[in-house]
Ligand SMILES: Nc1ncnc2c1ncn2[C@@H]1O[C@H](COP(=O)(O)OP(=O)(O)O)[C@@H](O)[C@H]1O
């Protein structure tokens with residue numbers, strides 16, 4: 191099993207008061223190798239919170255997170271950063287590319303911590319292959335401001351895959367795209383799931399994107415139920 195969330199709860203304190211609001215209410219979720227999962231639900235229902243807990247960007251108030259069988263709470267910050275880097279890829283609604291770097295440089299950015307020259311070389315070859323795979327070779331030397339939103343988002347997908355993660359987490363990845371680009375990205379994600387052996391957990395409002403996944407969960411009033 192790639193990831194195992196056990197009895198996750200999350201409470202937030204309201205700013206300026208001691209009142210706690212429950213966002214996630216005893217959620218358990220297992221994610222298997224190569225599985226494709228969509229999480230849908232109204233705005234404010236806790237989808238991003240859940241995805242961030244799964245991606246170790248946020249901590250639950252209670253409950254346990256296991257990645258690749260490892261209990262996350264037992265790891266120090268270094269090991270956690272290591273796991274996050276090698277095991278998980280993230281795609282957000284906004285591409286978060288660095289404006290001062292070219293497409294290729296943005297894609298290569300996650301490789302900076304890699305000191306092994308051979309591994310770096312292989313990763314660079316993979317970058318070039320993946321950029322080609324998503325149809326962006328002719329744009330490699332362009333800066334984000336010279337790319338369309340759809341091209342930027344495809345670049346963000348390549349960047350997320352560059353370290354060969356087992357788990358790709360995407361938070362409304364088609365949220366800022368028009369219908370045609372959203373469709374293209376949805377197809378690309380489901381193809382890459384197979385080609386790259388990567389499980390997908392996608393938070394989305396798009397029923398079309400959700401429909402391409404194996405399972406659709408609905409988050410409602412803190413509970414996660416199969417739709
Ligand atoms: N850091 C935070 N502090 C306080 N409340 C938060 C924080 N982050 C999110 N929330 C609240 O938790 C709820 C769920 O937020 P979120 O996970 O972003 O929902 P979704 O992604 O489904 O729109 C919202 O009511 C939001 O206001």
Ligand SMILES: [Mg+2]
Nearest residue numbers: 237238239361
């Ligand atoms: Mg959100």
